[in-house]
Amino acid sequence: MAADAPSAPAAPVPVRDRRDAMVLLVAWIVLSIIACLLVALVWGPHMPPGRASSSAASQSVDYTVLGTMSAPVIVGVLLYFGWAVVFWRKPKGDDTDAMPLHGNTKIQATWIIGTSAVVLAVFVYGTIRLIGPAGAGSGEGPQPIWKPAGTTTSSLTSWSPGTSNILQVQVIGQQWAWTFRYPQFGGFETTQLVLPVNEPVQFNVTSLDVIHSFWAIQLGVKADANPGLNNIAYTTPQQIGNFEVRCAELCGIWHGSMFTTGQIMSDANFLAWTKTEAVKLADVTKLLPPYALTYDPTTIPAGKIMQQLGLTSAGGGYYNPADPVQP
């Protein structure tokens, strides 16, 4: 009969573990301070999307704050991982079992409370930061919860710089181009996106076909463009210059080519531009449908000849009834 294996003696807490814990704690604190300073002071000023608009600037601050907050966590994980790999490695030839682990209420409670506090802090911070810059440049749907302070929509047919009446710019996505409509300047529509500096802007984003996403990268504005829906986003351009506009929703074969360059200019230059464009586009502006927050291409008022041909909309199905392919 084989003899029972000798039971393992109760393992005392080795002095080396306490020393390791102390070294780890001190190293974590020192490295965290260094990492936080690096993120906040060195990386922070270069955080995308930059400072071209109020929403972009606030996003850069948010990235810096969140990056700084997460630095100690990352440092802690990497430090513990590295320490374990280097110093707690099992010696060659050591086949003994590891020390059995038992529940430790203190450690578990500290972990749960600590991680909950971090996550809740990020949640509270993020929510507050959404309110301040009026949605932080994101699409808020047709009835936005947060609006820029001190702005009104007192007139949809005129606009002057320096007033509370917010500038309206309609963003229309279609396969595969962006167009922009300015209802306060006669309702002209153009392929150029031009904005005045330091004037709050309300983007009314919609689509004529599939789902697109209006992403003005350096402005920190991103809003889905849905057919039949008006998605509102706000920002205030703060720097004269150019910015990039891209589609951020896979929308078909030329999705990758659906980009353009926007421009931020002075109030005077912006007003001059609107006058020039309104004149240049006058002949096609009168052909556009009345300004609306969404457009339904299936209810196009077809002319007499089109009606005789059976064409009543721009929905795509215009073939002879005998055609085997019908919508």
Add this chain to the structure above:
Amino acid sequence: MSLPARVATLVVAFLAVVAGGIYVAFGLIGQKPAVEDFRSYAQNGSVDVVMMTTPQTTVTNKPDWVSYFIKNPATGQFDHTTYFEVPPNTTVHMTILGYDGCTPLRNPLWGKVSGTIGNVEDVSYFNKGATTPAEPVQVLNSWADCGVQHTFAIPGLNINVPVASPPTVEENNNLCGTSPCVGTDPSSGGAPHSIVTFAFKTPSTTGTFRWQCFIPCGGGFIDGNGGPMGTPGYMMGQMEVYT
């Protein structure tokens, strides 16, 4: 089976799957139509390009799809492709023979001519052997009348040209029935069509510029945006600018 043999089998199987994926991605999906090369035909800084729109594509296995064709500068034949090469810093004199019928634009903005020299196109109409005098046009109304069939747009160069359509009910009911629409037969090249001419300058730098139609003319597809609208060689293509 030994361990090395199993490993070798796994590696071979993995590579076969990867190779298959690459073949599908580049060989089938990424297959592009033939490219008409106009570069050697440019003289004194200008080159002539002739294209055609057709109500169907009977030369392919998608006979219901509308399509563009390009006239091969070497053979004079219309080839089923939408890819062409032109030299940089060159004036392209484009002629589009519009054999398709009218369709309303989803966005009337694309009825405006832009990006061409003078922001204008010249439009004439052919019907029953006679051609009307060419008239300069800056905007076409696709909603009020039977005015536009397709557009030729190069968004990267801000070029947009609405292609006029045969304007009457009678003409739209007697469109070209084969493709390409050539010859003098009333059911083919002699069918009613528009003749749209314009010129634009290619950029001074080389590059590839995609072009497309802005009419949702993919009949049978959701909102008309699929099929020929999303397939290279039909209602979209590339202008490749190379020396």
